[in-house]
Amino acid sequence: MPKPLKDSDQKPLVATVVPGTSDRAWIANGYDEVRAILSDDRFSTMPPAKTPEASRRLIQPGNLLQYDPPEHTRLRRMLTGEFTLRRVRALEPLVEGVVKDRLDAMEGAGQPVDLVAHFVWPTTSLIGCALLGIPRDDQAELVRHLDTNRLDNPDREQRDMAGTAYLAYLDKLMRLKRRKPGDDLLGRLIRDHGRSLTDPELTGTAATLLASFIPITGGTLGLGLVGLLENPDQLALLIERPELIDHAVEEVIRSVTIIPHASPRTATQDVTIGDQVIKSGEFVACSLLEANGTRAPGQPQDTLDITRDNSHHMAFGHGLHYCMGASLARMELRIAISGLLHRFPKVRLAVPRDELRFTARSVESLPVAW
Amino acid sequence: MEIRVDRERCAGSSLCLSYLPEVFDQSDDDGKVLLRTPVPGADMEEAVRGVAARCPTGAITLHARDAQDA
Numbered sequence: 001m002p003k004p005l006k007d008s009d010q011k012p013l014v015a016t017v018v019p020g021t022s023d024r025a026w027i028a029n030g031y032d033e034v035r036a037i038l039s040d041d042r043f044s045t046m047p048p049a050k051t052p053e054a055s056r057r058l059i060q061p062g063n064l065l066q067y068d069p070p071e072h073t074r075l076r077r078m079l080t081g082e083f084t085l086r087r088v089r090a091l092e093p094l095v096e097g098v099v100k101d102r103l104d105a106m107e108g109a110g111q112p113v114d115l116v117a118h119f120v121w122p123t124t125s126l127i128g129c130a131l132l133g134i135p136r137d138d139q140a141e142l143v144r145h146l147d148t149n150r151l152d153n154p155d156r157e158q159r160d161m162a163g164t165a166y167l168a169y170l171d172k173l174m175r176l177k178r179r180k181p182g183d184d185l186l187g188r189l190i191r192d193h194g195r196s197l198t199d200p201e202l203t204g205t206a207a208t209l210l211a212s213f214i215p216i217t218g219g220t221l222g223l224g225l226v227g228l229l230e231n232p233d234q235l236a237l238l239i240e241r242p243e244l245i246d247h248a249v250e251e252v253i254r255s256v257t258i259i260p261h262a263s264p265r266t267a268t269q270d271v272t273i274g275d276q277v278i279k280s281g282e283f284v285a286c287s288l289l290e291a292n293g294t295r296a297p298g299q300p301q302d303t304l305d306i307t308r309d310n311s312h313h314m315a316f317g318h319g320l321h322y323c324m325g326a327s328l329a330r331m332e333l334r335i336a337i338s339g340l341l342h343r344f345p346k347v348r349l350a351v352p353r354d355e356l357r358f359t360a361r362s363v364e365s366l367p368v369a370w
Numbered sequence: 371m372e373i374r375v376d377r378e379r380c381a382g383s384s385l386c387l388s389y390l391p392e393v394f395d396q397s398d399d400d401g402k403v404l405l406r407t408p409v410p411g412a413d414m415e416e417a418v419r420g421v422a423a424r425c426p427t428g429a430i431t432l433h434a435r436d437a438q439d440a
Contacts (some may be wrong), residue, residue: 029412039426039427039428075376076381076382077400077402079383080381080400080401080402081382081397081398081400081401082400083382083384083401084384084396084397084398084401085384085388086383086395086396086398087398088384117402168416243372311424312423312424316383316426317426318426319426319427320379320380320381320427321381322383322426322427323383324381324382324401326383326385327382327383327384351407
């Protein structure tokens with residue numbers, strides 16, 4: 001199996017300490033090391049705790065990233081049927097319709113247009129809300145809560161209030177859907193699995209999925225478009241050879257690596273990785289950015305090359321927590337990027353590159369002309 | 371060469387089906403792997419190895435069928 005790109009500048013596996021303690025912890029940067037750790041069943045994603053009761057309290061119900069087997073297996077199995085390749089292909093007309101509407105609106109508004117406000121967020125929000133069956137009238141407010149609740153919002157109080165409002169809305173929606181399940185993801189979960197999913201699990205699942213459908217997919221699309229727009233040769237190549245779109249999407253996903261670190265793992269027994277021993281109870285942070293040879297948003301990237309086969313990157317993680325929505329994300333990015341370039345083949349940045357401002361997981365605005 | 375799949379380990383990534391739909395399929399119920407062609411021809415071997423290596427959970431394994439195959 002080819003390794004991606006370049007080796008990390010960092011040491012593949014570095015010992016450090018948990019901040020504020022003298023407990024040893026590890027940072028994995030190397031591709032092989034990250035791959036080995038994420039696919040090793042001896043690492044848990046549950047935070048370590050003195051008692052099982054304490055450990056259970058730390059879990060956000062419905063957030064699969066915090067579950068280990070067998071609970072993880074039980075919950076994930078109910079969801080994976082929603083993200084099969086056939087299901088994703090059946091969703092293509094929905095995504096094409098949303099993308100076409102947004103492109104029509106951009107064309108109507110005239111240039112320059114901010115791609116983030118007029119294309120990236122509306123597209124991913126409409127699709128995410130449609131998949132979960134969130135009524136159209138509620139979407140704007142819900143998406144605003146999600147945005148205010150983002151990790152890098154410095155106003156902690158405002159952020160917490162938005163997070164509470166977000167969960168409260170989804171909890172109310174879940175109760176409505178329990179009574180009247182529609183033909184959407186939440187409705188099907190309720191019809192197929194009923195009470196084997198608890199209320200907190202169902203609300204938490206909706207919260208986790210929507211936070212993946214919108215900020216994660218949208219962040220990748222926005223930052224991916226930055227990457228393409230600042231590499232006009234790659235953009236021109238993609239317009240000239242549309243058949244490269246699948247490679248281009250994979251390269252965008254890798255070059256952005258929107259989740260910089262996998263959820264922390266804890267060794268449940270001593271594990272040897274390379275020539276190091278990670279002792280039972282020690283934390284490991286796996287850097288997907290380093291393993292994928294990527295830099296944080298706004299930092300100079302390694303070269304973007306849409307012709308290379310990058311399909312072994314780990315932007316979707318690796319192991320049993322591999323992103324369930326990976327095929328859906330690929331499909332959305334493919335239709336959004338190819339739709340934009342087909343409609344506006346001369347699309348280009350309308351401001352100097354230096355004026356772009358970045359948040360932790362996105363670009364604030366992306367003015368373009370065509 | 372014979373392919374075996376571990377449906378317990380499978381994470382339902384859809385990667386195998388997206389690369390080799392002639393060999394792999396996926397359950398509509400739980401998204402887990404199904405085998406369409408358990409014993410593919412020798413011309414497929416390299417492609418199958420590539421897919422097995424990409425599987426996030428190592429749920430796809432290849433086995434020699436008999437001594438000559440090994």
